[in-house]
Amino acid sequence: MTIQLVRDTGELHALPRTGPGRRAVVMTMGALHEGHATLVREARRLVGPDGQVVVTVFVNPLQFGADEDLDRYPRTLDADVALAEGSGADAVFAPSVAEVYPGGEPEVRISAGPMGGRLEGAHRPGHFDGMLTVVAKLLHLSRPDVALFGQKDAQQLALIRRMVRDLNFPVEIVGVPTVREDDHLALSSRNRYLSAADRASALALPRALRAAEDAAGDGPSAVREAAHAVLDGAATLEPPVVLDYLALVDPADFTEVSTGHTGQAVLAVAARVGTTRLIDNIVLDFTPGERS
16 A cells, blocks of 8 residues: 555544554654664554554754754655655654644643753753654644654653653553664764764764773773763864763663662763764663673
């Protein structure tokens, strides 16, 4: 069956559902790449041939700060629909801003709370409030049984899980591991802005994470030191890697873990290379006798 492109909520709600099959939704801002394709394929696997997979494509203006160029964000709907179809989606929901926010910018929004003010939230004030507001709206509009999000945006995933739990959304949230390119750079729509020199410098991010993983057996302090050693060296490259943050945090609330921490932790990094800001992370396990 040919994929359906729907533009308004009436068409979305009219999409036929096959018997008791579950609906999965993959939310995107478009400019789809292999990372998104992996999410769609996993959604198809989870709901099976009798289920339904819906991909949303919506560039959410609430997520862009004053110094972030909303108009610069790539919009490639035809290619997005083709990739979604090739990956197993049944429909693409690509609403207008007026469709999602019919009364203009919403005065009532979801607050990301304390976790939303840490790390990415501290560097991009209001970003997570805007993200949660649109995720809540799209969950309401698409009515899925399961929604899939990438682990690359680990803080976003943690906040969505917290919102769903705190506000009793009737949906299962599934995190999908980060997809990487052959040189280990995490797949991102922003990678297209990197020059060859930028990309060579940016590879310090996955190198730092691998160094941290190798040091995990020696505890949190060793992890931080190993990652910082790589990134300190990358600060001297041309162009330099300009670090926004490197943090080893509890995956439940994104607070820094202590030296004696046991169990899982997320090592999260954000940095600028040239004009492009990149994020990455890795999940580490500090359970005695275990490695990530």
